[in-house]
Amino acid sequence: MINIKKILSVLFSAILLISATATNSIAIDKIHFVIGGGAGGGWDGTARGTGEALTKAGFLKSASFENMSGGGGGKALAYMINTKPENTVLVQSTPLVLRSITRHKGYVSGSGTLSYKDVVPIAGVIGDYGAIAVAKNSPYKNFADVVKAYKADPNSIKMAGGSVRGSMDHLIGALAFQAAGANPNDVAYIPYDAGGKALAGLLSGETQIISTGLGELMGARDQVRIIGITAPDRVSDAPDAPTLKEQGYDVQFVNWRGFFGPPGMSNKDKKAIAKMLGDVQKTPEWETVRARNAWVNIYNPDKKFVKFLKTQTKEMTDLMKKLGVI
Amino acid sequence: MDIFSNISLILDAKTLALILGSTITGVLIGALPGLSSGMAIALLLPFTIYLEPSQAIAAMAALYCGGTFGGSITAILINAPGAPPAAATAFDGFPMAQKGQAGKALGMAAVSSVVGGVISLMVLITFAPTLARIAYKFGPPEYFALAIFGLSMLASISSKSPVKNLIGGLIGLFVATIGVHLTTGISRFTFGVDELFEGISFVPVLIGLFAMSEILVQASKSELLLERIKFSAIKLPSISEFKSCGKSILRSSGIGTFIGILPAEGGTVSAMIGYNEARRWSKNKENFGKGEIEGVAAPESANNAATGGAMIPTLALGIPGSATTAVILGGFQIHGLRAGPYLFEQQPDLLYTIFYGMLLANFIFLVFGLMGAKIFSRISLIPRGYLWPSVFVFCLVGSYGLSQSMVDVYIMLISGVMGFFLRRYGFSPAPIIMGIVLGELVENSLAQSIIIFDQNIFMFFTRPICLLFFGLTFLSLFYRPIKNLIMKGKKDE
Numbered sequence: 177m178i179n180i181k182k183i184l185s186v187l188f189s190a191i192l193l194i195s196a197t198a199t200n201s202i203a204i205d206k207i208h209f210v211i212g213g214g215a216g217g218g219w220d221g222t223a224r225g226t227g228e229a230l231t232k233a234g235f236l237k238s239a240s241f242e243n244m245s246g247g248g249g250g251k252a253l254a255y256m257i258n259t260k261p262e263n264t265v266l267v268q269s270t271p272l273v274l275r276s277i278t279r280h281k282g283y284v285s286g287s288g289t290l291s292y293k294d295v296v297p298i299a300g301v302i303g304d305y306g307a308i309a310v311a312k313n314s315p316y317k318n319f320a321d322v323v324k325a326y327k328a329d330p331n332s333i334k335m336a337g338g339s340v341r342g343s344m345d346h347l348i349g350a351l352a353f354q355a356a357g358a359n360p361n362d363v364a365y366i367p368y369d370a371g372g373k374a375l376a377g378l379l380s381g382e383t384q385i386i387s388t389g390l391g392e393l394m395g396a397r398d399q400v401r402i403i404g405i406t407a408p409d410r411v412s413d414a415p416d417a418p419t420l421k422e423q424g425y426d427v428q429f430v431n432w433r434g435f436f437g438p439p440g441m442s443n444k445d446k447k448a449i450a451k452m453l454g455d456v457q458k459t460p461e462w463e464t465v466r467a468r469n470a471w472v473n474i475y476n477p478d479k480k481f482v483k484f485l486k487t488q489t490k491e492m493t494d495l496m497k498k499l500g501v502i
Numbered sequence: 503m504d505i506f507s508n509i510s511l512i513l514d515a516k517t518l519a520l521i522l523g524s525t526i527t528g529v530l531i532g533a534l535p536g537l538s539s540g541m542a543i544a545l546l547l548p549f550t551i552y553l554e555p556s557q558a559i560a561a562m563a564a565l566y567c568g569g570t571f572g573g574s575i576t577a578i579l580i581n582a583p584g585a586p587p588a589a590a591t592a593f594d595g596f597p598m599a600q601k602g603q604a605g606k607a608l609g610m611a612a613v614s615s616v617v618g619g620v621i622s623l624m625v626l627i628t629f630a631p632t633l634a635r636i637a638y639k640f641g642p643p644e645y646f647a648l649a650i651f652g653l654s655m656l657a658s659i660s661s662k663s664p665v666k667n668l669i670g671g672l673i674g675l676f677v678a679t680i681g682v683h684l685t686t687g688i689s690r691f692t693f694g695v696d697e698l699f700e701g702i703s704f705v706p707v708l709i710g711l712f713a714m715s716e717i718l719v720q721a722s723k724s725e726l727l728l729e730r731i732k733f734s735a736i737k738l739p740s741i742s743e744f745k746s747c748g749k750s751i752l753r754s755s756g757i758g759t760f761i762g763i764l765p766a767e768g769g770t771v772s773a774m775i776g777y778n779e780a781r782r783w784s785k786n787k788e789n790f791g792k793g794e795i796e797g798v799a800a801p802e803s804a805n806n807a808a809t810g811g812a813m814i815p816t817l818a819l820g821i822p823g824s825a826t827t828a829v830i831l832g833g834f835q836i837h838g839l840r841a842g843p844y845l846f847e848q849q850p851d852l853l854y855t856i857f858y859g860m861l862l863a864n865f866i867f868l869v870f871g872l873m874g875a876k877i878f879s880r881i882s883l884i885p886r887g888y889l890w891p892s893v894f895v896f897c898l899v900g901s902y903g904l905s906q907s908m909v910d911v912y913i914m915l916i917s918g919v920m921g922f923f924l925r926r927y928g929f930s931p932a933p934i935i936m937g938i939v940l941g942e943l944v945e946n947s948l949a950q951s952i953i954i955f956d957q958n959i960f961m962f963f964t965r966p967i968c969l970l971f972f973g974l975t976f977l978s979l980f981y982r983p984i985k986n987l988i989m990k991g992k993k994d995e
Contacts, residue, residue, distance in 0.1 A: 214544070245907060246696070246697050246907040246909060248696070248699060248700055250696035250697070250699075251696065251697070251907065254696075331956050334953065334954065340682050340683070340684050340685075340687050341684070341685055341686055341687035342687035343687070364953050364956075365953075366642075366685075366950050366953050366954060367684045367685055367950070368950070369684060369946065370828070372820075372828065372831075376815075376819070377641065377642075379819075380639070380640075380641055382641045382642065382954050383954075395820055395835065395841070396820055399819075399820075468836065501687045
């Protein structure tokens with residue numbers, strides 16, 4: 177009797193297992209991308225570009241997209257958490273970390289504060305490094321010149337950025353000054369409400385330096401000189417832009433863009449999508465999309481991604497406390 | 503300059519068809535409240551990959567021109583500006599439609615739009631590279647002075663009592679403070695509501711204050727007072743009416759081109775200032791806000807002149823002059839073109855393609871607008887029982903469509919109810935809108951200037967452009983008392 181029961185249960189579980197893997201292997205041939213911003217924005221481009229490469233390279237049968245703007249991505253995040261949709265991923269980037277810090281004074285588990293811990297981090301796929309630049313005709317040739325001038329007269333250096341105080345643009349410059357031994361809170365930061373306006377501020381001489389994403393400056397390289405990027409090594413798209421690290425300032429920062437699953441997403445699904453996102457980066461279809469958008473491949477899957485997010489949260493919390501924005 | 507030899511650049515069937523299609527699409531999208539030309543371009547951008555770069559850019563430029571004009575159609579007919587730049591057009595356009603002069607208002611809007619558009623394009627083609635440098639002189643302190651000058655007209659922007667206009671303006675300024683403050687990062691009046699962190703978006707407030715409150719006003723009227731159907735609605739303006747607006751149109755074209763060139767401000771501010779100035783210089787000041795045809799001509803020529811103006815820094819510096827040109831700049835990048843000082847040297851043809859594309863777009867919407875005016879103006883002949891419920895649907899869809907957010911719909915409904923009561927007690931929506939538009943500019947530019955000046959606000963008086971605008975502000979506020987004083991002095995003699 178016992179034997180028969182055992183055999184039956186083994187058989188039954190084997191069938192279950194087979195059917196489970198069978199359904200799962202066909203489960204991810206389509207992905208629905210939820211985008212927390214409007215058409216044409218950075219998140220939108222990342223999701224649509226990734227979806228395009230995944231389908232064209234044959235990893236997916238189809239990809240669908242949904243723009244869900246509101247609350248700086250908060251609405252899409254809440255949607256993922258509340259409805260736990262199947263086969264759906266959310267595109268996000270560094271602001272996900274920043275918003276949970278600024279709006280909630282740090283993450284408190286289980287308090288409904290909406291952070292990356294409420295969704296399932298699948299993988300970071302691309303990134304943009306931070307950059308500090310001066311106008312082409314500026315007397316400052318490198319970041320050391322800027323630091324020297326700042327230490328001689330703190331009022332002589334004003335830093336432009338394309339968003340509010342405490343935003344990513346501000347943090348990039350603050351990190352650099354912090355690494356140079358200055359109090360980042362004392363550095364005058366002039367926020368503009370768009371990257372283009374910040375650039376205009378730099379070129380007209382209202383500010384001496386601009387602190388923003390490298391991607392933002394790539395189109396303006398005729399007019400600005402990049403004097404420091406926050407990458408570990410020089411990047412191939414801008415080989416003449418020195419890193420801050422090589423100048424002796426230990427700063428590394430990347431504005432990552434990646435994908436998240438709904439809470440409760442199975443490990444299997446997570447791993448499958450993470451693998452797919454990594455494998456697609458080796459295809460020519462991805463390269464077409466990447467080159468078109470001048471993205472930097474920074475593949476950072478699963479556990480590595482979670483660890484990275486944890487470190488970034490800590491670093492940013494410390495810095496923002498120093499800046500007095502939280 | 504070999505302007506004419508370059509016309510062949512757009513003279514092929516595909517390009518012409520694209521420009522025609524884009525212009526008409528632009529007009530139609532622009533006419534729908536909540537759908538802007540910027541959004542239309544963003545959505546169409548991926549499809550332009552299959553076009554030649556020059557064709558794609560010409561199509562986007564045409565869409566931009568058409569969209570800016572299209573906003574005036576709904577502003578005039580149903581008091582729901584199709585796009586923010588058309589907000590000032592509703593101030594007098596809708597009262598005209600109510601008086602049965604919808605055709606006149608639409609015709610005037612079409613003609614003045616074209617004049618503004620063409621003048622700014624002439625400036626674009628002639629001075630683009632040089633003019634772009636002037637824009638650099640406009641930093642936060644200058645924007646602050648410009649915005650203060652704009653606000654000095656608050657008290658007199660509508661025919662309602664000056665005190666009520668000032669209260670309205672303050673309401674607008676207050677709404678503009680909601681959200682995260684630019685220079686401190688502190689959030690204000692957000693009450694922890696996620697959607698409020700980025701501030702109240704302007705479009706749902708606009709739709710609410712104008713269209714939604716109009717629906718409520720119409721609903722509160724007794725059906726017994728059925729207005730007689732006015733067939734005069736489809737009459738176009740006469741030559742003498744065009745002539746009487748000539749000065750305003752020219753002035754606004756200049757204002758619009760100039761403000762368009764500034765990297766931060768586009769059609770909305772241009773139209774507001776164009777309207778203010780037309781009123782300031784008009785002999786019939788008291789008719790403004792009640793259906794004065796000049797009040798339609800001025801903002802329309804200004805906001806269309808801003809399209810050509812906004813293209814100047816976009817092309818010459820790679821710095822967009824408005825939200826829509828920022829999207830167009832994105833289009834450049836997709837096609838591997840880099841806007842900036844080297845663009846004209848490397849791609850001289852491109853400038854002409856854009857110029858002709860936009861020029862053609864202007865004439866297409868002139869024809870479309872004038873012919874369409876007769877058709878569109880029949881909307882005002884639709885019985886109110888059918889018209890206003892459909893407008894309500896537009897209000898809902900328009901405020902939702904902007905960013906697919908229900909919060910925007912609630913903001914629209916709240917502004918609608920507020921607008922209804924404010925109008926009932928003699929307030930006009932115009933100063934509220936002006937307060938919101940200029941409020942953000944005035945606050946941000948002041949905060950930025952203070953950092954630039956190392957906390958010394960007296961530095962404002964060291965900048966010539968600031969002094970000029972402060973002087974104009976002083977005159978605009980004290981012109982009458984000073985004039986009275988002098989007159990009195992003369993009498994005493």
